[in-house]
Amino acid sequence: MKKLPNIHPGEVLLEEFLKPMGISQYRLSKDLKIPQTRISEIIKQNRRITADT
Numbered sequence: 001m002k003k004l005p006n007i008h009p010g011e012v013l014l015e016e017f018l019k020p021m022g023i024s025q026y027r028l029s030k031d032l033k034i035p036q037t038r039i040s041e042i043i044k045q046n047r048r049i050t051a052d053t
Contacts, residue, residue, distance in 0.1 A: 009049045010042040018043075 018028065025043065029036040041047035 008045040010045045010047075014043050 017023070018025065025039045026036055029039045032039075038047065042049060
């Protein structure tokens with residue numbers, strides 16, 4: 001069985017949700033009431049997603 005490469009949740013968030021739906025990182029951060037830098041770090045694959053994110 002061929003092993004698939006791991007995909008970071010930030011890549012999924014950006015490519016499968018934000019881009020197709022036309023949602024900015026700023027808008028997402030404001031709607032979720034979390035810092036924009038946190039969203040940016042997740043998308044840049046520098047931060048993991050947790051229950052508190």
